[in-house]
Amino acid sequence: MASTRSVAQTLVRRLTRWGAASVLIGGVLAIAPRSRAFGLQTLMWGAIDLGIAVFTGKRTSLPKKSALRRILLVNTALDVGYVATGAHLAVRTPAFGGRLTAADARGHGLAIIIQGAALFVFDLAAARRLSR
Numbered sequence: 001m002a003s004t005r006s007v008a009q010t011l012v013r014r015l016t017r018w019g020a021a022s023v024l025i026g027g028v029l030a031i032a033p034r035s036r037a038f039g040l041q042t043l044m045w046g047a048i049d050l051g052i053a054v055f056t057g058k059r060t061s062l063p064k065k066s067a068l069r070r071i072l073l074v075n076t077a078l079d080v081g082y083v084a085t086g087a088h089l090a091v092r093t094p095a096f097g098g099r100l101t102a103a104d105a106r107g108h109g110l111a112i113i114i115q116g117a118a119l120f121v122f123d124l125a126a127a128r129r130l131s132r
């Protein structure tokens with residue numbers, strides 16, 4: 001059975017790596033006009049992921065195992081919502097009153113799908129480790 005601390009530490013490490021990679025890759029892709037939307041969305045998610053990892057990593061106290069598992073399962077449900085939202089953007093390509101081109105909507109949507117799917121895997125894997 002995994003301890004709450006080891007699960008939290010593993011999750012913070014994964015989120016830090018994923019966030020850093022997202023910031024770097026997103027930053028590079030945001031430079032090119034054809035991948036700007038995808039790159040910007042990836043960069044922003046990466047920055048948020050890094051912020052969460054830093055904030056969580058500095059905490060000295062952790063919730064109880066059952067509370068952490070519940071938080072992770074709620075996050076997993078939210079991750080499904082992110083993927084669905086990204087799919088809507090990518091497929092339906094809403095223009096938001098002309099502020100977004102179809103190509104930009106697809107780029108933002110695909111980036112959200114990838115970020116949501118990765119977070120889904122991280123959160124679900126951590127929740128499963130806590131249930132053993």
